[in-house]
Amino acid sequence: MNRRIALVVNPTSGRGRGARIAPAVRERLAAAGLTVDVHTTTCAEDVGRIAAEVVASGADAVALIGGDGTIHLGAQVLANSGMPFGVIPAGTGNDFARGLGVPLKDPEAAADLVIAGRTRAVDLAVAKDEFITTVVAGGFDSLVNKRANAMSWPKGSSRYTVATLAELRTFTPLEYVVTVDGEVIETAAMLVAVGTGPTYGGGLQICAGAEIDDGMLDVTIIEPVSRMTLLQLFPKLSKGTHVGHPAVRALRGRSVRIESPGITAYADGEPLGPLPVDVGVAPGALTVFH
Numbered sequence: 001m002n003r004r005i006a007l008v009v010n011p012t013s014g015r016g017r018g019a020r021i022a023p024a025v026r027e028r029l030a031a032a033g034l035t036v037d038v039h040t041t042t043c044a045e046d047v048g049r050i051a052a053e054v055v056a057s058g059a060d061a062v063a064l065i066g067g068d069g070t071i072h073l074g075a076q077v078l079a080n081s082g083m084p085f086g087v088i089p090a091g092t093g094n095d096f097a098r099g100l101g102v103p104l105k106d107p108e109a110a111a112d113l114v115i116a117g118r119t120r121a122v123d124l125a126v127a128k129d130e131f132i133t134t135v136v137a138g139g140f141d142s143l144v145n146k147r148a149n150a151m152s153w154p155k156g157s158s159r160y161t162v163a164t165l166a167e168l169r170t171f172t173p174l175e176y177v178v179t180v181d182g183e184v185i186e187t188a189a190m191l192v193a194v195g196t197g198p199t200y201g202g203g204l205q206i207c208a209g210a211e212i213d214d215g216m217l218d219v220t221i222i223e224p225v226s227r228m229t230l231l232q233l234f235p236k237l238s239k240g241t242h243v244g245h246p247a248v249r250a251l252r253g254r255s256v257r258i259e260s261p262g263i264t265a266y267a268d269g270e271p272l273g274p275l276p277v278d279v280g281v282a283p284g285a286l287t288v289f290h
């Protein structure tokens, strides 16, 4: 049967990588016999608008060329639509694709997953009426995320390292109330993160061990540590070897409330809104090629 696929391209993802890889991805899909309709977005709003048109059109599947921000926009429409969704990573972080095991640096290999047609259902977090595909950050990491988003250099995920060093100069621990499935935790902390998947910031395993299809939210609280200890912890986050550190507390639940005055939550690397935030889970809401 001839499959019809919509290829939605954010040309700006990864500072132009989206535009650069699109022709090869289109070729790969077409060479495998798929009918490919290419839609190139011109603004953030286009992602949801086009995704809605594609769902209504009765296409067999949609593939998105972009980073976590683009996937976040697409997921708002594709969640619970039943339409299979392929990710062709083109961003700087690509943490949703990473969690799925999609090849990050080989767009044609990522396209091959769409061609093969194997799907699975993955969980999404829900907060402030938005679906979230990776992690909600609320704390020191929000400030790092904000600073990294405003930086034009360096290009890749090392932006987060540079932003971390800059934020560390002035950061002091925050007072939190974190409620996990009704259990109230009052604590000072550097950050509180809640995810369906394990990573943010381009591979930092802030919710190490999170399974994207277990119907649960993983919660990480990093309790107050010295600047030096936090600096030592961050490289460990990329390897996941921070697990077990006395300042790192891991919990799991289905509903999580994070309260701390004056902090903006970030989700999928973009601002979500001021705390407090209530995070829930939509089990198996997104059907993805893997």
Ligand SMILES: Nc1ncnc2c1ncn2[C@@H]1O[C@H](COP(=O)(O)OP(=O)(O)OP(=O)(O)O)[C@@H](O)[C@H]1O
Pocket: 009, 010, 011, 012, 013, 014, 015, 041, 042, 043, 044, 045, 046, 047, 066, 067, 068, 069, 070, 071, 090, 091, 092, 093, 094, 095, 268, 269, 270
């Ligand atoms: N033409 C466009 N189409 C879609 N989004 C656009 C466009 N131009 C700018 N944007 C902005 O790009 C953001 C998404 O970028 P995306 O996340 O795909 O790439 P990235 O920031 O390079 O990667 P990552 O999020 O993985 O670090 C959107 O949130 C949107 O605001």
